[in-house]
Amino acid sequence: MDKEEIFKELITEMASDGDISPSEYKILVAKGKDLGLSQKAIDLLIQLELSTQKPALENQVEARLTFVDDKQSNEVYTFKSAITRGGSILTPDTIIIDGTTVTYKRRNKYLINTDSVSVAISKISSIKIDTSLWGTDIIIDTFGSGKIIGKNFTKSDAYEIQRLIKERQ
Structure with a gap:
């Protein structure tokens, strides 16, 4: 596993709710610098991971809404x-x-x-x-x-x- 994959995995874990808080961002910057990544690379990787996670989160929300609608009809x-x-x-x-x-x-x-x-x-x-x-x-x-x-x-x-x-x- 190279350093970018490790960092992407860390971002995925931190952004499990679909967003990154300021304190989580500071942790990611520190870990990214420990892995030898530049500030620009860290920001780009975070943006990339968040943009790929949004559709998955929207699908989960739609599935929950469908379940709630089915439940309400009963x-x-x-x-x-x-x-x-x-x-x-x-x-x-x-x-x-x-x-x-x-x-x-x-x-x-x-x-x-x-x-x-x-x-x-x-x-x-x-x-x-x-x-x-x-x-x-x-x-x-x-x-x-x-x-x-x-x-x-x-x-x-x-x-x-x-x-x-x-x-x-």
Whole structure:
């Protein structure tokens, strides 16, 4: 192994996170000079190694993001209408989003049972958000199944519901 290969290996170990800190740079300069390399050669080798490592790091990040996206599609998200926005304490509207369906649940007027409507995400045609002073209504239009109207959600919940549905379409 010649001195350049040894130095490249050292750079690779130091830059395992994709970057070199100032203290790591000082160590690399000292080791490079111990190996008989000039300052210019040290800087060039560091730049070369960092530029060849970037694509590998980006591929690792993309693989992690893909894994996270796959994991998120299996999670179940539940949103309830806000009491502070005029939602009922006893009968809150609930929207449940999983990987393939959106389910809307609310208590019926007798408070004994719940009425629920489930729609496949692929059958959703549009999502409208109607914001007012007292709360935000979510209107989900579907192909052939009518509308789902969830009342008195917080604005942040409404936009999160919209984002989750659009992400899965």
